[in-house]
Amino acid sequence: MMGDRSLLRNFIEKFMGTVRFGNDNFAAITGYGDYVQGNITIFHVYYVEGDDLLIGGRESNLYTISISDMATSSHVCLMSKATSTKSWLWHRRLSHLNFGTINDLTRLDLVDGLPKFKYGKDYLCFTCERGKSKKASHPPKMVPSDHSKLELIHMDLCGLMREA
Structure with a gap:
């Protein structure tokens, strides 16, 4: 844009x-x-x-x-003024950093312009939730592979292997 x-x-x-x-x-x-x-x-x-x-x-x-x-x-101020309701704004500005780390940055005064207050999470961020979700690699089997108890199942877990 x-x-x-x-x-x-x-x-x-x-x-x-x-x-x-x-x-x-x-x-x-x-x-x-x-x-x-x-x-x-x-x-x-x-x-x-x-x-x-x-x-x-x-x-x-x-x-x-x-x-x-x-x-x-220009008269641009780089210091931002925020209140406790702006916790989510700073969460997004800092690339969806977790709130514990944001609080550590504030407590140790490691970031200039980051307002000093307790950053809290009152709900789960949709973007963070989608980023952490995992897709199942294989669909579940509808029919079991073994036919009796203690029967051996042979699976290829690591692909082709070269023999010495």
């Missing part, structure tokens, strides 16, 4: 829904187009109207921002 419509080619103006940002603000997706940068084309890029809060660069898979350049151009 991007906020500069002039960089999108083959733009189609169509309401596509909304996007939710890390600070719980919403913005409308008002269309999509193709983003062309040199010989690379990214198709179906959403256009979202909004102000850029942070602009940074990427070098060797590390994203960096320049706080001094940003401070001179």
